[in-house]
Amino acid sequence: xxxxxxxxxxxxxxxxxRITGLLTARNYNIESLTVARTLDPDLSRMSIAVDVDPxxxxxxxxxxxxxxxxxxxxxxxxxxxxxxxxxLLRVRTAIENRTAVxxxxxxxxxxxxxxxxxxxxxxxxxxxxxLDTFVDLMRAYGEIEVTRSGVVAVTLENKxxxxxxxxxxxxxxxxxxxxxxxxxxxxxxxxx
Amino acid sequence: xxxxxxxxxxxxxxxxxxxxILLECLAREGVDCMFGYPGGVTIPLYDAMYSNPLKxxxxxxxxxxxxxxxxxxxxxxxxxxxxxxxxxxxTNLVTGLVDAMMDSIPIVALTGQVSTSLIGSDxxxxxxxxxxxxxxxxxNFMVQNVKDLAQVIHEAFYLAASxxxxxxxxxxxxxxxxxxxxxxxxxxxxxxGYKVFSEGHTGQIRRAxxxxxxxxxxxxxxxxxxxxxxxxxxxxxxVETIDAPTVTTLLxxxxxxxxxxxxxxxxxxxxxxxxxxxxxxxxxxxxxGIRFDDRVTGKLxxxxxxxxxxxxxxxxxxxxxxxxxxxxxxGDLKRVLPKLIREVKDLKATEHGKNYQARxxxxxxxxxxxxxxxxxxxxxTTEIKxxxxxxxxxxxxxxxxxxxxxxxxxxMWAAQFINFHHPxxxxxxxxxxxxxxxxxxAMGAQMALPDKLVFAICGDGGFQMSLPELATLxxxxxxxxxxxxxxxxxGMVRQWQELFYNNRLSSVELCSFPxxxxxxxxxxxKGRTVESPLDLPAALKEAVEYNGPxxxxxxxxxxxxxxxxxxxxxxHNEMVLGPPKPVSVA
Numbered sequence: 001x002x003x004x005x006x007x008x009x010x011x012x013x014x015x016x017x018r019i020t021g022l023l024t025a026r027n028y029n030i031e032s033l034t035v036a037r038t039l040d041p042d043l044s045r046m047s048i049a050v051d052v053d054p055x056x057x058x059x060x061x062x063x064x065x066x067x068x069x070x071x072x073x074x075x076x077x078x079x080x081x082x083x084x085x086x087x088l089l090r091v092r093t094a095i096e097n098r099t100a101v102x103x104x105x106x107x108x109x110x111x112x113x114x115x116x117x118x119x120x121x122x123x124x125x126x127x128x129x130x131l132d133t134f135v136d137l138m139r140a141y142g143e144i145e146v147t148r149s150g151v152v153a154v155t156l157e158n159k160x161x162x163x164x165x166x167x168x169x170x171x172x173x174x175x176x177x178x179x180x181x182x183x184x185x186x187x188x189x190x191x192x
Numbered sequence: 193x194x195x196x197x198x199x200x201x202x203x204x205x206x207x208x209x210x211x212x213i214l215l216e217c218l219a220r221e222g223v224d225c226m227f228g229y230p231g232g233v234t235i236p237l238y239d240a241m242y243s244n245p246l247k248x249x250x251x252x253x254x255x256x257x258x259x260x261x262x263x264x265x266x267x268x269x270x271x272x273x274x275x276x277x278x279x280x281x282x283t284n285l286v287t288g289l290v291d292a293m294m295d296s297i298p299i300v301a302l303t304g305q306v307s308t309s310l311i312g313s314d315x316x317x318x319x320x321x322x323x324x325x326x327x328x329x330x331x332n333f334m335v336q337n338v339k340d341l342a343q344v345i346h347e348a349f350y351l352a353a354s355x356x357x358x359x360x361x362x363x364x365x366x367x368x369x370x371x372x373x374x375x376x377x378x379x380x381x382x383x384x385g386y387k388v389f390s391e392g393h394t395g396q397i398r399r400a401x402x403x404x405x406x407x408x409x410x411x412x413x414x415x416x417x418x419x420x421x422x423x424x425x426x427x428x429x430x431v432e433t434i435d436a437p438t439v440t441t442l443l444x445x446x447x448x449x450x451x452x453x454x455x456x457x458x459x460x461x462x463x464x465x466x467x468x469x470x471x472x473x474x475x476x477x478x479x480x481g482i483r484f485d486d487r488v489t490g491k492l493x494x495x496x497x498x499x500x501x502x503x504x505x506x507x508x509x510x511x512x513x514x515x516x517x518x519x520x521x522x523g524d525l526k527r528v529l530p531k532l533i534r535e536v537k538d539l540k541a542t543e544h545g546k547n548y549q550a551r552x553x554x555x556x557x558x559x560x561x562x563x564x565x566x567x568x569x570x571x572x573t574t575e576i577k578x579x580x581x582x583x584x585x586x587x588x589x590x591x592x593x594x595x596x597x598x599x600x601x602x603x604m605w606a607a608q609f610i611n612f613h614h615p616x617x618x619x620x621x622x623x624x625x626x627x628x629x630x631x632x633x634a635m636g637a638q639m640a641l642p643d644k645l646v647f648a649i650c651g652d653g654g655f656q657m658s659l660p661e662l663a664t665l666x667x668x669x670x671x672x673x674x675x676x677x678x679x680x681x682x683g684m685v686r687q688w689q690e691l692f693y694n695n696r697l698s699s700v701e702l703c704s705f706p707x708x709x710x711x712x713x714x715x716x717x718k719g720r721t722v723e724s725p726l727d728l729p730a731a732l733k734e735a736v737e738y739n740g741p742x743x744x745x746x747x748x749x750x751x752x753x754x755x756x757x758x759x760x761x762x763x764h765n766e767m768v769l770g771p772p773k774p775v776s777v778a
Contacts, residue, residue, distance in 0.1 A: 010385055013334070017326055025327050062509035068331040068351065071385040 002031055003057050004083055004153050007046040007064060008072040011037060015069040019046065022063055028052050032085075032150025043071065047083075047152045080156040086149040087131045092119040093142040101141050108134045204374035210338040211240035211369040214302070217345040218246060220377060223273050225249060225264070225639055226302075227257040231277020232317055233304035236369035249639060249668055252660035254281050256632035258288020258359075259658070261299045263636025265292075266619045267594055267644075269422055271352050272299040272636060278306055279317030282324070282363070287626055289328040289359045294623025295443060296420055298357035300348050301329075307367040308336060321363045330358030338371035346378040355388035356507040357420055389508065392523030392531060400478075400502045400519050401535035405543035407476035407500075408550035409557075410436040413459070416443030416622065417481015417505060417525055419615040424448065426529035427480065433536050435551070436478070437558045439467045441488050443622040444481070446612035451591060456558065457567055460488040461758050462604040465565035468756070468764040470558055471496050479503045481525050484514035485623070486760075494763035504528055565769055567608055570752070576725045578602065578677055578748040582609035584728050585647060585675065588736055593617065593645040596634035598654030599625045601683035604754045606649050628657030631674060635661060638670040645673070645736065652678040652705050652745075662715045665741040673735050674743045678705055678721075679750045687753045691768075708745035719743030 009015050016035060023030055031049040038045050052060055057075060064073035076083065089110075093101055101120060105112065110124035119142065124134050128151065138144050208216065214237060218226070225247040230238045241248055251257045254276040261272030276285050282303040292299050306315040322334045331351050333344045341364070348360040404410060418427045418440070428448045431438045438454045440447045448455055459467040471477070477499045482488070489495040492514060503510075503517035504525060511520040521528060569579035582605045589595065591613035597603045597620050612618050619637060621629040634648035650658075655676050665672055686700040712719030717740045722731040728746070735742040755770040 014322060014326065014332075017323065021326050059509065059513055062511075065387065066507070066509055068383060068386050 001054055003050050003052050003060065004076045004151060005048045005050065005061060005064065006074050006076050006153055006155060007048065007070055009044045009046055010069040010071065011042050011044045012069055018067050018069060019064065022067065023050060026063065028060060034150045034152050049151050074155065076153045076155055081153050082156065083127060083151050083153040084125050085128055085131055085151050086123065086125045087135065088147045089122045089124065089135060089138055090119065090145040091122065091138050091142055097141050104137055110134065205376040206374065207372050208375045209240065209369065210341050210371050211237045213341050213375045214345065215240055215244045215246055216375060217342050218273065221349045222270065226273040226275055227251050227260040227636065228275030229254050229257060229277065229281060231281045231304060233306055233366040234275065234277045236366065237304070249664065251664050254284035255287050256658055256661050258285045258299065258301060259629050259632035260636035262288065262292050262297045263596060263619055263633030264640045265297050265299055266633065267616050267637035268640045269616065271349055274299060275302045277304045277317065278321065279319045282321040283319055286325060286328050289325060289361065291621050291624040291626045291629065292359035293328060293330065295416060295621065296357050297359065298352040299359045300352050301359060301361040303361060303363050305334065305363045305365040308365045311365065325361045329361045332361040332363065334363040335368050338368045338373045341368060342375060342378045347381055347383060350381050351386065389522045390506065390524035390527050392521045392528035396519060396521045397528065397531050398535050400521060400532060401539050403476060403500065403502055403519060404434050404478065404536055405539050405546060408547045409473060409475040409554040410434060410478060411470055411474035411476065412436045412438040412478045413482055414438065414440040414444040414447040414480050415482030416441065418444050418447035421481060421525040423525040423529055424615040426526065426533065428452065430529055430533050433533055437470055437555065439470065441482055442607055442620060445607060445618045446615040449591065449613040450611040451613060456562065458607055461490065462608065462754050462756065464567045465756055465767060465769065466558060466561035468758065468767055469561045472764045473557065474499050477501045481505060483510045489514065490758045491761050491763045569609055573725055576723065576728055576746060576748045578605050578679065578752050579609055580725060581677055581728065581746050581748060582606050584732055585649065586610045588732055593647055594619065594637050595647045595649060596630045596637060598630035598650040599627045600651045600654065601687065601754050602649055602651045602677040627654040630654055631658040631661050634672045635664060635670055638672050639668065648672050648674045650674065650676050651683060652676055652680065652702050653682045666715050666717060670741065672741050674741065676745045677748055678745050679748050679752065681750060690753065705745065708743045712743040717741045719745065721745040721747060723747045
């Protein structure tokens, strides 16, 4: 089944390679991946959809959390989260169908971003199923070409991000505040 | 160090080249020796080394530099360091890195890279080391600017040694070695995404103690994590406190003295009957620093079918990866075990009597399994049985010598019959199973501990993979005692072909082996062959007493197989106890 993982990652060379490499090495197939900077230019947010056996879902997130460049990996598949995707669709359609195409676009909340005598370029957002339906429908009006962004997701939970202290002192006997909870949470693969 | 020119620069630190800074950093990390091989782009580094006290051991192949660094790390617990040039030098390191990754061994690998201006131009000896070693390391770095070098080196050592240890590679372009900057020692770590959980959850530890007393047939399984965490003392104390039968995995050998009355043996594919039946019959596994490897569990679905599992490990990803943990604790064994011992002791007064009789019966059962099918060496007076060889080595070692092994049959026999009274004596490529590991890792251990007796026990196959390192032994006065268990075969593969492939022996005969006296003689030390069991003790004594490295070629029964054996994918109660026909003991 498709699992949606949201990652907060240090914006460093090779960070993307580490994540995709991890997925390949453990035989998980990437359905889509999006990445862009966050408000903090040193960090990037990635949304990854992976096709994975439900039994292995926690394992994927735990492995992600082990990567040194990953600040936080969380599984948004079941949690309260909003997931959206964008599609750019070019449809070549006959003059007599133009009104119908526009009507359908309106139903799906799609915008026209380019119009020519040959047809339109439409922009639609939504969840994956809605976009699938939209694409299928447009096919009826003529030859289409489709580019999809892959899913982007945001959690609705207010998760605290706990970073390692700047100079961790292993075996010094100092217990960092919250380490206990973090360790317990790490077992579930989620940093709370 | 370069002279400081002005007061301004004095506060900024002296102006040094990247190569000099690297050496300063290594000294600061406590590195006293490094295994490596120079090449085009690392010449600036080697030039700086010329007038630096750091000891550099020139190996004969980069793979062996990584193995030697591992031997150093495994024997001491300190971070081992290896160094290679760009391109082929770096790619030759890869096996040693993956090996360290699989067994969680802390090493830092330094590789040269072509100058930043040439990267991506397919320059001479350019390889994408950063990309190639991504999955071979715990983490890797490429240093783009000499100003970042000190920070990266400090972080590399920190990453290698902390948490679940592992290999870290730092790729350094030539112009970074040559560039200059003001050097200031670095103490801070900036790794915001790096998470280490060391303390363990107090509530979970308390619940674990209760589970331990609730169990009627508890069973302790210690892994490589015991050794890595330097927690052998705590581990032994826990075992004694709960008085449970105890096994250690291949990498955990020495985590508790193999002579300890609670210790049974190694479990798994070539573990003893009692060790495996114990796993099959227990109702609680206390799993400490293990990862439930397939060579230990056999058929996972049939593994320890009656047991609940307490799993303590520093890596959250190991929890419930293979076997579901009923009670997980994420933490450093060195810190968690004392807490667990305290909780177990606190409950002892009230809980000890509860399952007392059941536990007495459990021990009786374990003892009867041990007596039923003990791990006994085969002996002969006409030919040297490989098991007998290991017993003779064990007699000399007395549980105190360092034993580095290769991979295959000899490795399993050594694990079965050689005792280890302390951790860090047994150097073994467990996870990756890299042939050629024995000799170079013995070399690294001997370098770290010059006064220690170090054996490299190799098969005739694996020995020939790392044979060029004989020169390194001689050059550096490393008196490793090489014992080649020579059966003329790639024995483990032959064993499988015999047992599971209708005896169709395909490419497993090693038709020739160099004359050991001539081979060792060519390098300037001594070697000989021994064929009779009557001569074996004296030959081993001679090897150990000889002042220098020694190559002892021991001709053993060619067709001997390792038993007991849990066939790959089999369950523990389906052990094959010995030839000729598989006997089910279910």
